[in-house]
Amino acid sequence: MNIITDLKDKLSGQFPVDSFKFDYSFDNNVIWLPKDNVVPVLKHFKDNGQFDFLMCISGVDYPEREDRFEVCYELFSSKSIRRVRIKTSLKEGEKVPTAQFVWKAADWFEREVYDMFGIEFEGHPNMRRILVHQEFEGHPLRKDYPADRQQHCSTALPVHFDNPRDGSKYVEESGKDLVPLNIGPSHPATHGTLRVMVELDGEKVHRANVELGYLHRCFEKMAETHPYNQVIPYTDRLNYCSAPMNNIGYCKAVEKMLGVEIPPRAQALRIILAEMSRIIDHIVCLGASAVDLGALTGFFHLFTYREKVYSLFEKLCGARLTVSLTRIGGMAQDAPEGWFDDVLQFCKEMTVGINEIDGLLTGNKIWIQRTRGVGSISAEEAIEWGYTGPCLRAAGVNLDLRKADPYYGYDQLDFDVPIGTSGDVYDRYLVRVAEMRESVKIIEQVCKNVPGGDYTIRDKGIVLPEKKDVYGNIEGLMNHFMLVINGLRPPKGEVYDATEAANGELGFHLVSDNSGNPYRLKVRPPCFAIYQSFSEQVTGGLVADVIAILGSMNLIAGELDR
Amino acid sequence: MSEIAQPAASRSAIPSDREMVEQTRSFAFTTQIDKIVAWGRKNSLWPMPYGTACCGIEMMSVMGPKYDLARFGAEVVRFSPRQADLLIVAGTITEKMAPVITRIYEQMLEPKYVLSMGACASSGGFYRAYHVLQGVDKVIPVDVYVPGCPPTPEAVLDGVMVIQKMIEDNNPRPWRDNWEPGVYRKGLGGRK
Structure with a gap:
């Protein structure tokens, strides 16, 4: 949504907007401003209620530029579902004032930028490394740091x-x-x-x-050193409890940049995969946290259902956990015959499983005493910290990107967004159980009405031709060759795109320089x-x-x- | 176990050797002490699951109801290294984690076995990256490598069975006896 002129009007009274640059590209609103204006503008947006979330802070390194670094702040408004990116650029050694006192969420994101790029945030009370070990020298995401130079940690x-x-x-x-x-x-x-x-x-x-x-296994550096499609297996290993969701989030961001829309069948397949992943992710969360509190039965019982999903994944593509089934432009292959019926059968079984786990824990005295009132958080506080997903909804905020900013036809489906009240551990549990039910509902709706057609787009500059064409005709072979050698090359620019993953908003901030590899890929976990x-x-x-x-x-x- | 039990006192005549062997069959057998100890060890491995990443999730499946490691006598999962004799390294070991896993390994009592589960633990996998240890065998000796990313539970069970066989046969383990930690444990700085 283009809101850039609106933002410009709102800022023009109080800030020197002539020195700002307003831009709208790839469906993203961007404001460039001098670094001293960053914090006042952020504060202005927050105080006026225009944007209530600070989603992400990321750095980008351009060693050939005089102002070498860029710092990007992603803001989001849960009321009007609008996003804006605030950008500032700075030279080596320059500092940016910290945004930690505007949004608490800035704390770790700023530390991460410092760790990865060496950009210091002035006034941050705890500006030290966060991901790499304490004996590490240098800043790994700078372009001049070799991806494979390891430094050993002895203590x-x-x-x-x-x-x-x-x-x-x-x-x-x-x-x-x-x-x-x-x-x-x-x-x-x-x-x-x-x-x-x-x-x-x-x-x-x-x-x-x-x-x-x-x-910390250097996902972002690995993404910079691999072609676009080869990054997909790496995304699997971000949230490995629900691997397909990361594939989908990443592919969706790249597709947004390429300006392509995937066919309806691919969308349906992605929804089914995503919702099954949401269920198994919640299973791991509930099962493991119940084990920690002494309830071992839930874990073993729920894992039976997780295995069923694994079997379905295996049937679909051969892998159990890390499926890597999406490709940029669609899916890698179509579902085998009868697969959707198997999924429907699983939905029936899963409903029984959810009822059982509900009966086991929801009214369980010990479980309630261990969880109710523990870790309560207010809605305002949760937003301040940048909570998303079930934990935010447990605190009573109705925000689910599947409803708020629908993609892949989620708006055509009938499902509810469960909301808690107190944000404590018990509410988070209840929200997750309810979400599993909603996911089953979604899968059933999609599976009963799977659109026909192709499972991927057939743009020869984006998607590899089918094997029978590669081996069967010269054009297919040439297309294959060209795409492998040249790679997929999105236009120059940057994009931030988010999906609703099992844990909340999974965002990808992708910068492309029109080469075969992403120039920078920042994940908002x-x-x-x-x-x-x-x-x-x-x-x-x-x-x-x-x-x-x-x-x-x-x-x-x-x-x-x- | 190797001694032959006394014949029953009520017998008046001293039985022949052959008779005595026949009698003892019902309550005793002969073996070697090493073998019986190996048999016990093999069937009561207590694993210490060191699940750090995706493989850790797959290891849960190994322990879970379908694949059920308990069938191999290894269901007593111990999170204290002092009570465990099989270290299952499941997942990527980063440089930051290397000192931790070294210490965990050192706390385990002999005899101890290490199973490296998955590509990352075995070699760094596809993370040829600045913060990833290129294989856990850089810091501790490994007995069995299980390939896969992540390996299927069947593969892990196979790995456990290989270790069981190793114990049963009392195989020498030269890779362990001659293992040298190299620069990694001596706390030298980064590789140039």
Whole structure:
């Protein structure tokens, strides 16, 4: 939606808009401004209620330019469903004022930009590395850092709270008899590689801190060194609990840039894949967080259903977990005969499964006592931190991109968006269970009425020809050859596009320089923003609640650390 | 176990050797101490699941109801390395994680076995990147590599069976005995 003139009018009274640059490209509104204006403009937008979310901050490096770096702020309005990107450029060594005091959500995103590019944010209270290890030298996402230059880490960081810049040691608060406790990164309740450090006063958490990056496997650098279609397998491994959703989000962003629309059959296939992924993602979240709170049955029981989805994926493409089934322009292949009937059969079974898990936990006294009132968060606070997805909806905000900004014909489908009230762990659980029911509803509707036609577009500059054409006729062979050698080349420019993934808004900020590889691909992982609030949420609570809250946030290390 | 039990006291005559062997068949058998210990070890592996990434999710399936690692006597999952004898490294090990997993491995008691699950743990996989350790065998010795990205649960079960066979046969493990940590554990700086 082009709102750029509207924004210009609103800003013109208070800011020197002559020095600003307003742009509208690829359906994105962009405002360029000098770095000193960034924070006042952000504050203006927030205070006037024009934009309530700060979704993402990303950096881009152009070593050949005099103003080498760009910093981009993605703003989003949940009321009018509008987006704007604020951009500023700066020289090596220049600092940008921090936006942390406008939006709390800016905290980690700014730290990440610092870590990756070495851009400092003036006034940020904790400007230290966030993803790469503490002995790392240089900033890996700069274009002059080779993708495969590894630096070894010889020590693990000790427990720390005040975050000294070298991250070196634990400073005890004097006069208080507090016990530091380290949880993770190898701990059954930390779901992979999270590390939580708490300081206990009896059972109460006095201070808390988290350390991440234990699974930082350089997704963004890998994306810059691979052709567009080869990035798809990497996206699988972002949120590996619901891999197809990442494929879809990435492909949708590239397709937006190419200006193509995928055929209806591909859209239907993508919806079915996405909703099945949402179900299995919620299964992992519910199952694992129930295990952490002592309810082992739920985990084993729910995994039976997860296996059923895996079997369906396997039938569809041969892979269980990391399917990589989408291609830019559609799908890699069509569904085999009878697959949609199998999916419908699964929907029936899944409904039974949801009812069973509902009966097992929803009214369970122990479960309620462990979760109700734990980790409550208000709607305003959740928005402030950049919450999206089930955690935001549990806090009572009705925001689901499938409804708000529909894609792939979600607006034609009949489903509800479940909303909670208090945002506590119990509400998050309820929202997830209800969402699984809605997903089943969506899959049933789509499967009963799958559109015919092709499963991909046939643009020879975007999609590889079918194998029978490659081997059967010269034109197919040539097209294949040209596309492999030249690669897919989207026009120059940048785009931010988001989908509603299982955890919330999964955004891709893609910069293209008209070459075969993405120039920059920034992922906005939903749980990164949610996890930021963790230290604040657990402080003052009981140490046992730390585990409950951690489980309910559904942190997937793959997308958190990328 | 290798001693032959006393014949029953009520017998008056001393039985012949042949008779004695026949009698003991019902309550004793002969073996070697190594073999019986290996048999016990093999069928009661206590895994320490070190799931860091996608493979960790697939490992949950291995433990889960369909594939059920319990059939191989390895269902007692221990998150404390001191109680485990099989380290399943499931997922990418980053440079930041390397000191942690080294320490976990060192805390495990002998005899210990390491199964590297998936391409990332075995070689870095398709992450030839600045923050990814190019194989967990750079910091700890590995007994069995299971290929795949992620491997199917069947492949992991096969890997566990290979380790069981290794234990049963008391195979020498030269890759472990002659293993050298190289620069990684000595805490030297980055590779040039």
